[in-house]
Amino acid sequence: MSKKGNVRIKRFNLAERVAHWSQAFAFVVLFLTGSALIFRGYGALLGAEGLRIAGMIHRIIGVSFPIIILAILLLLTPKTTKEWLRSVFSWNMSDIKFLALFPKEFFGLKVKLPAQGKFNAGEKINSLITIFGSMLMVITGWMLILQDRFSPSVIAWVHLLHASGALLMGAVIIAHAYLALGHPGSREAINGMISGTVSEKFAKEHHELWYNEVKDTNRVVVGEEVQDLKEREA
Amino acid sequence: MKLNRRTFLKLSAATASMAALGASKYRSVDNWASANERPSNITTAYSVCNSCGNRCGIMAYLRNGRLWRITGNPDDNKSGGKICTRGHGYAQMVYDKYRLSQPLKRTSDGSFVEIPWEQAYQEIGDKLMGVVRKYGPQSVFWSEYSKPISNFYGARLMAALGSPNWTTHSSTCFVGRNVGFDYTLGGLPSGDYENTKYVVFVGRSPADGMGLNILKGLGVAKKKGAKVVSVDPRLSYSAGVLADEWVAVKPGTDLALLLAWMNVLIAENLYDKGFVENYTVGFAELKEMVKQYTPEWAETITGVKAEQIRRIGRELGANRPAAFLEPGWHAAYGSNYANSTQTARATAIVNGLLGNINKPGGLCFYNRVSFGGLNPELYPTPPASPYERVDGAGVKGKYPLTLSTGLHHLLPGLAKEGKLKAGIFYSVNPGRTVPDRNYVIEGYKNLELTIVIDWQMSETAEQFADYVLPESHPMERDGIVEAIASSRPQVTMQAKVIDPVHSGGRGLDRIVSELATAMGLERFFNFTLEDLNKAMLFPLGLFPVHLKSRGIVDGDAGQWHYEFPVDGSGKPSLRTKSGKVEFFSSSFAEHGHNPLPAWQAPKVMPSGDKLRMIHGHQAYHTHAQTMNNPYLMSITKDYEGDSIWLNTETAKRLGISDGDTVQVSGNGWEAKSKVKVTQRIHPEALFVPGGYGGFAKSLVRGYGIGVNINDFLKHDTEPISGHAMMEEVLVSVKRA
Amino acid sequence: MSKYAMLIDVNECIGCYACRVACQTTNDLPSDISRIKFMEKEKGTFPETEIVVLPTQCMHCDEPACVDVCPTGASFKNEDGLVLIDYDKCIGCKYCITACPYDARTFNTSTGKVDKCNFCAPRVQRGMQPACVEACVNDARFFGEVDDSNSPISKLIAEADTAKVGGTSFYYKLPEGWDESLPEDAIKPAYVKNLTERVHPAGKALLGLSAGAVAASYVMTRVNGGHEDEE
Numbered sequence A: 001m002s003k004k005g006n007v008r009i010k011r012f013n014l015a016e017r018v019a020h021w022s023q024a025f026a027f028v029v030l031f032l033t034g035s036a037l038i039f040r041g042y043g044a045l046l047g048a049e050g051l052r053i054a055g056m057i058h059r060i061i062g063v064s065f066p067i068i069i070l071a072i073l074l075l076l077t078p079k080t081t082k083e084w085l086r087s088v089f090s091w092n093m094s095d096i097k098f099l100a101l102f103p104k105e106f107f108g109l110k111v112k113l114p115a116q117g118k119f120n121a122g123e124k125i126n127s128l129i130t131i132f133g134s135m136l137m138v139i140t141g142w143m144l145i146l147q148d149r150f151s152p153s154v155i156a157w158v159h160l161l162h163a164s165g166a167l168l169m170g171a172v173i174i175a176h177a178y179l180a181l182g183h184p185g186s187r188e189a190i191n192g193m194i195s196g197t198v199s200e201k202f203a204k205e206h207h208e209l210w211y212n213e214v215k216d217t218n219r220v221v222v223g224e225e226v227q228d229l230k231e232r233e234a
Numbered sequence B: 001m002k003l004n005r006r007t008f009l010k011l012s013a014a015t016a017s018m019a020a021l022g023a024s025k026y027r028s029v030d031n032w033a034s035a036n037e038r039p040s041n042i043t044t045a046y047s048v049c050n051s052c053g054n055r056c057g058i059m060a061y062l063r064n065g066r067l068w069r070i071t072g073n074p075d076d077n078k079s080g081g082k083i084c085t086r087g088h089g090y091a092q093m094v095y096d097k098y099r100l101s102q103p104l105k106r107t108s109d110g111s112f113v114e115i116p117w118e119q120a121y122q123e124i125g126d127k128l129m130g131v132v133r134k135y136g137p138q139s140v141f142w143s144e145y146s147k148p149i150s151n152f153y154g155a156r157l158m159a160a161l162g163s164p165n166w167t168t169h170s171s172t173c174f175v176g177r178n179v180g181f182d183y184t185l186g187g188l189p190s191g192d193y194e195n196t197k198y199v200v201f202v203g204r205s206p207a208d209g210m211g212l213n214i215l216k217g218l219g220v221a222k223k224k225g226a227k228v229v230s231v232d233p234r235l236s237y238s239a240g241v242l243a244d245e246w247v248a249v250k251p252g253t254d255l256a257l258l259l260a261w262m263n264v265l266i267a268e269n270l271y272d273k274g275f276v277e278n279y280t281v282g283f284a285e286l287k288e289m290v291k292q293y294t295p296e297w298a299e300t301i302t303g304v305k306a307e308q309i310r311r312i313g314r315e316l317g318a319n320r321p322a323a324f325l326e327p328g329w330h331a332a333y334g335s336n337y338a339n340s341t342q343t344a345r346a347t348a349i350v351n352g353l354l355g356n357i358n359k360p361g362g363l364c365f366y367n368r369v370s371f372g373g374l375n376p377e378l379y380p381t382p383p384a385s386p387y388e389r390v391d392g393a394g395v396k397g398k399y400p401l402t403l404s405t406g407l408h409h410l411l412p413g414l415a416k417e418g419k420l421k422a423g424i425f426y427s428v429n430p431g432r433t434v435p436d437r438n439y440v441i442e443g444y445k446n447l448e449l450t451i452v453i454d455w456q457m458s459e460t461a462e463q464f465a466d467y468v469l470p471e472s473h474p475m476e477r478d479g480i481v482e483a484i485a486s487s488r489p490q491v492t493m494q495a496k497v498i499d500p501v502h503s504g505g506r507g508l509d510r511i512v513s514e515l516a517t518a519m520g521l522e523r524f525f526n527f528t529l530e531d532l533n534k535a536m537l538f539p540l541g542l543f544p545v546h547l548k549s550r551g552i553v554d555g556d557a558g559q560w561h562y563e564f565p566v567d568g569s570g571k572p573s574l575r576t577k578s579g580k581v582e583f584f585s586s587s588f589a590e591h592g593h594n595p596l597p598a599w600q601a602p603k604v605m606p607s608g609d610k611l612r613m614i615h616g617h618q619a620y621h622t623h624a625q626t627m628n629n630p631y632l633m634s635i636t637k638d639y640e641g642d643s644i645w646l647n648t649e650t651a652k653r654l655g656i657s658d659g660d661t662v663q664v665s666g667n668g669w670e671a672k673s674k675v676k677v678t679q680r681i682h683p684e685a686l687f688v689p690g691g692y693g694g695f696a697k698s699l700v701r702g703y704g705i706g707v708n709i710n711d712f713l714k715h716d717t718e719p720i721s722g723h724a725m726m727e728e729v730l731v732s733v734k735r736a
Numbered sequence C: 001m002s003k004y005a006m007l008i009d010v011n012e013c014i015g016c017y018a019c020r021v022a023c024q025t026t027n028d029l030p031s032d033i034s035r036i037k038f039m040e041k042e043k044g045t046f047p048e049t050e051i052v053v054l055p056t057q058c059m060h061c062d063e064p065a066c067v068d069v070c071p072t073g074a075s076f077k078n079e080d081g082l083v084l085i086d087y088d089k090c091i092g093c094k095y096c097i098t099a100c101p102y103d104a105r106t107f108n109t110s111t112g113k114v115d116k117c118n119f120c121a122p123r124v125q126r127g128m129q130p131a132c133v134e135a136c137v138n139d140a141r142f143f144g145e146v147d148d149s150n151s152p153i154s155k156l157i158a159e160a161d162t163a164k165v166g167g168t169s170f171y172y173k174l175p176e177g178w179d180e181s182l183p184e185d186a187i188k189p190a191y192v193k194n195l196t197e198r199v200h201p202a203g204k205a206l207l208g209l210s211a212g213a214v215a216a217s218y219v220m221t222r223v224n225g226g227h228e229d230e231e
């Protein structure tokens, strides 16, 4: 059995990674500051002054980060962004099959998942929720900031949507972060978001279609490159 | 003169409960710290509200020495312990950033610079004396919005200078009414609202023009079943809320309505025969004249159904003498129409037919408080001016029947003619409140010297003042003692409530005295306001300090009796020539006016799409004076109070809908306004709420808001009482 | 503790705004913030026109929507019926402004907090009348304790032409033929129900579910051959 540990496949460029972590940071801060208004015990813990500060942070981050993230994705790495978008919007039967089987995988049961592209169906869903969810949160968030210009009945809906969006996205992100950090099957993915590369093995096992596409172009060899190459050819 | 027990008890009870409670009943309530009436930092003081001519007694609450809020003084017989919207807002102006704080002098480039008081007195004194020497004292005038302090000091300064021209705002306000009543009833009686069974308001709206005493009285009377009728081209809040019945008269035709009521009362024998026989003159002539004025005839003129006119006439007769036509103020007969003075006379005459003079529930001439005066031995009285009034008020061949308060809307023209050379304007703003902007401003610009005394800027100050002298706010200074008229007259005074916010402002008493001193006239002003107040109170056994500590005290005017006034020999002694109610006025005849108020149409009549522009008060503004008041202006903004009103049908015909912006034009003037389309107004009228249309840039909150009726008027004068004619104007309106 | 109520006799309200300004000065409000709103209605055609002016302010609801949505507990219902705002706790989130069925709350930009009528609690506590009642120039406003059947306001409430705004501490007397202009009963806006009874619980459940699944996965992946990723 060859050791492929040092052969890595490039997954996300720097811009993508910065954008992702900005998004992650912003979301976590927005969730922590925003949800103090939903979880009363937590809100009480912060106290009025704390809540006021939280509200201020929420607004500052809520207004600034979406712009930063959009700028990075559209200006610095438009190509991958386009690809990402194209990929998350294209669905086929194997995606459905993946979704049907994924819960088993999630809970550690042995299962053969259909081969996936760069983003598996779960990630596509995560992406879609992030894209549309963020749009929803930004629009409703701005409406809350400018609420004096809308009628109370409009703002009533905005509140419902903003809170629903926050809670739904929160639920998704918990699972998402766990998959990246804690789940034994997909833990390797975190390296893709940190260093930008994932192990060849991970790429092949989790994103086989994508791996086949990019195994030559995106191949990055770290450390004992020669040995690895030889082994492969042998 | 008992100590004001009610207030005392109330205060001490409140204090006790405050002490007892100690801790708050409520969990950290709201703005607890600030809204707290804590005994330690809350003090109260009595004074008089200066927001309008009613001058209601107030109680000011101070928090740590700062004016916080005011309430009505519960001891005030007239206002009954209430203060209106304007009063609450006006008091707060003491802290307003737009108050004047230093004397201003206009420079050659038209702007103002601050100068010290001493310089102001010196320069004004020199220039005023210069004018007096060059053109004679009759070329100097004083113009004011009538207030007790200026009634005294302004008149005295003019007398000291030798000028006959002390003038109030009466000719654009109420002079037609006063002349009409003076020559019929010998003065202006008060309604005995509490005891009335039937009262008709002709034009006046106490719910908009704010008569707190009327509201209070009607409240009592209505509980006893009294009926209230409002004659008004507009469903005012009086007509719509206070009144049981609205008579939607065509504007300017009230006289026809009144004549028809006379007709009904006489034709149906509903008038008070005994009263007419004993206490009136000219009944035969009146009877003859009003024969023709049937309700059917009046319907054709007024648009009011004959049945309604007849029924109200009968109801008046049935309820007499506890029924009266309210003496009104400005609207139908103050200074609006060519027929206003005669309309006022007609109103007084209807009351005469009802025989309600000094009857319970009728019109009463209450006893007056007899104040003392300065001892002339110590404080020489300036001699009366030997000259005739330049505006012709009281002058034979001009306006002999009118009041001694003059005809201020004539002054700009007289300035243009060169008959007036210097003027002092006190708390009055003719630049804005007198008809015909160009006539006023162009006329007054001919003056060699114009001085404005006020606590805020005004169109007058901005447009043509040479000097602006900052008066302190009424909350910061004492005033002159005054009486509160009622069946039990009271005495009160405006008293200083807080220390001056601006060190620069001064009271009018001081400004006039110091200016007089600068002109070498100090011999006529060798007393303080305190000396004057002491002298006035002396016969009542009171001192100013009593008024300051008790707010309001009884005036010792003697027991009031419901009896027709008679002299020592039992002869009727109204202040008319005959001592009786004069249906027929020989004085009018003598000066070439119709001795009977025969029907006379207004000068102009609406037709087609030409509408009559009418105006009226809002309960939350006092003319132009409150247009920079943030509290009152925010009501205007929140409720679009500056909108003009159009009748729904009229608007439909003109293709205008509610909330549109329209262009109003008339007499060569044009202005844009938002419009309120409503069933509350006569189809031939366009209503403009009073006071708006400010063009003084320094009155920022009112600048450019709304429409000013005076801009649409041409200078004009009614011949009998000499008032302006403020609703003799037709305008057209279209969508802007 | 006694329960308080307010009654406005619309037959007497002349729409003069005296209560508004008296309230503003008494409660140190900026001039452009008012706790009282005025609704003017007219009907009929000239010259048979009628009007009413209907002042509204916080109705001090029995089950206040504003209290339900307040995330900090700043808005609360006192046992004597007063709905109050604890300004120390108000963070100006404006949820209550949206929730209030009577548009009774405004945002005070100078304090950054929400403002509304408190029946002048500081005065009521000392046995005084609210400032608006004291100021009303035509005696259209009444305030008092309703559980004392002898109090002046109880007597007025007992009169036939008095109508209660259901679920609140507010009563009106309306002129004949104007019954329909009575403010509607304090029904909690659907929004309040949706937020506090649907979205919040459902969202919290979803979060819990997600966290639970994660925890379960964590345990299970370690039990069932969790060595997959080891190289």
Ligand code: HEM
Pocket (backbone or CB within 6 Å): A011, A020, A023, A024, A025, A027, A028, A118, A119, A122, A123, A124, A126, A127, A130, A173, A176, A177, A180, A181, A189, A190, A191, A192, A193
């Ligand atoms: C807080 C901890 C988070 C961690 C550890 C984390 C980790 C990761 C990782 C490792 C990937 C790459 C997965 C792959 O290889 O395809 C990823 C992708 C992504 N993350 Fe996150 N993420 C976090 C938070 C968030 C948040 C808060 C959001 C959005 C609100 C977000 C949105 C996304 C999206 C849209 C992708 C691309 C699609 C996907 O791979 O699922 N992430 N994240």
Ligand code: HEM
Pocket (backbone or CB within 6 Å): A026, A027, A030, A031, A033, A034, A035, A036, A037, A038, A055, A058, A059, A061, A062, A063, A066, A133, A134, A137, A138, A140, A141, A142, A144, A145, A159, A160, A161, A162, A163, A164, A165, A166, A167, A169, C092, C093, C094
């Ligand atoms: C995507 C991430 C976001 C999350 C998770 C989030 C979460 C929350 C939550 C839980 C609340 C309280 C419940 C509610 O009012 O619905 C809230 C309130 C609010 N959010 Fe967000 N939010 C996000 C984005 C934004 C953005 C982008 C903006 C502004 C552009 C914004 C502006 C606000 C405002 C103004 C409030 C009202 C609360 C206050 O006044 O303190 N939020 N948010």
Ligand code: SF4
Pocket (backbone or CB within 6 Å): C057, C058, C059, C060, C061, C064, C065, C066, C067, C083, C099, C100, C101, C102, C103, C104, C105, C116, C186
């Ligand atoms: S009226 Fe509005 S502010 Fe007042 S208690 Fe009811 S919901 Fe709360």
